[in-house]
Amino acid sequence: MSRVPVAEPLTVSAVLLDLDGTLLDTVPDLHAAASGMLRDLGRPELPLDSIRSYVGRGIPNLVKRVLSASLAAAEDASPPPQDALDSFRRHYAVENGRNSLPYPGVIAGLDALKAMGLPLGVITNKAAAFTLPLLELSGLAAYFDVVVSGDLLPKPKPDPMGLIWACGRMAVSPADTLMIGDSVHDFHAGRAAGCHVFLVPYGYNEGQDVRNLDCDAIVPSVENAAQRIRHRTATQIKNSA
Known part of the structure; x- marks a missing residue:
């Protein structure tokens, strides 16, 4: 076409x-959830624009990208660490729709x-x-x-x-x-x-x-x-x- x-x-x-x-x-909410996850893991937070660039293939791939600070992480078929995924979902349940x-x-x-x-x-x-x-x-x-x-x-x-x-x-x-x-x-x-x-x-x-x-x-x-x-x-x- x-x-x-x-x-x-x-x-x-x-x-x-x-x-x-x-x-x-939805990036403001996703960034807040990612920041909460990274704090739970004792890791430094990422800027909002980084999260914006990682969105697009669902939460598991977003978590993998955030943890590796790399878009390419989504090409790895393995799941993200369960503790990180659980943390992100817990924070996102609170932040979802707020901003x-x-x-x-x-x-x-x-x-x-x-x-x-x-x-x-x-x-x-x-x-x-x-x-x-x-x-x-x-x-x-x-x-x-x-x-x-x-x-x-x-x-x-x-x-x-x-x-x-x-x-x-x-x-x-x-x-x-x-x-x-x-x-x-x-x-x-x-x-x-x-x-x-x-x-x-x-x-x-x-x-x-x-x-x-x-x-x-x-x-x-x-x-x-x-x-x-x-x-x-x-x-x-x-x-x-």
Whole structure:
């Protein structure tokens, strides 16, 4: 798929969105939890920008990256030390949602998507124990028809399993679905599922510039994404068959 020109709205039947780095800036909470974990382990804390660069593959990989102060730690398939993981989760249960905020244009964008009658879903690698409270605390939960957390299915992003499962729950084809994310993992998951893909340039991309990816569009906000699409209704699908 090539990028969609602004003058040609993309027609879709549903929209899936990433959570951390796309809808919410959750780094302040993650940094507080990581700092608590490092204090528990008697280790020096890391700056917030380091934590920002490590986000993207779920909490176990975040813990490994924090402990090694390296992005490459996520390439090691071994789990993080259990005491560190338990400590992080304990602190994050307290910090989750305290300082996370929607990015500019998120609320207006979600309102516009709902006004179009589009079913919406969240696809995140964050565990359900943190995803669901975060959506409630941030006021975003009511927007979504389906939530796929990182531990719901056997394979998280960049595997397409969660996107395909969500499309099934919403009774739409992946080919008629738009994935909006902020990272290379969202891009690869969306492409592998057969979805259209919009990417925002402001999120957690693990040091990779998403503007180099062959997505359908780079959008400055979720609100802008909503302005570039229209709802393909069931009647339109039937008539085009």
